[in-house]
Amino acid sequence: MATFTLDVTKEHCPMTFVKTKIELNKLQKGDVLQVHLLEGEPLENVPRSAREQGFNVLNVEPAANKGEYIVTIEK
């Protein structure tokens, strides 16, 4: 089990969840991905679509930078 990080704070639709999905595809079962994203559309969609696709969203917490969040997803 390993932890990976992905920063999509500079991305826009659809790349925020496209990059998350591509990264999740590369992981092994049990691996964890920490996605750095912005509030609004990415924060609403990334955790929701991850859950819908059967991934385990472990945590959603604000990051040090204002308006930025870290979503922790387990494959």
Next chain:
Amino acid sequence: MSEQTKKLSIIAFSGDFDKLTAVFTLGTGAAAVGYEVNLFFTFWGLDAIKKKLGRSPVGKGFLPKVFGIFMGGLKATPVSRLNFGGISPKIFRYLMRKNNVATLEQLVDAAKELGINFYACEMAMHVLGLEKTDFIPEVKDVLGVPSFLKLAEGGQTLFI
């Protein structure tokens, strides 16, 4: 996982840069949130899946070759309005990169990586003198209307 796979099928008719951007934005977005995505390229849309990205005499016969040069591939696609002789797509690509929005090429790469299904229209290929070998290897199959309808059945279908 939901009990039933959600599905989006897009008929990519246009060979315009902006409309193809819409095709690949919707396609990759849908695939990323768990949809099965089928892209059916026909007529000008076939330009998006040619192996040769620039202008090249692709096609069998004189007229198809001339068409091939004028139409070109993904890198030669014009915008549907205010193309200004091909300057606008260059400006768009610059603006997209500057604003961290995925360019058409990045979206196509993402579509390949997400395993989106690419199909080419048999009839349009015949008219334009194109063969499956003229297209990128990701093109899964060459289809006609009934096969496309069968693939799209039970999902949402768009024509762009």
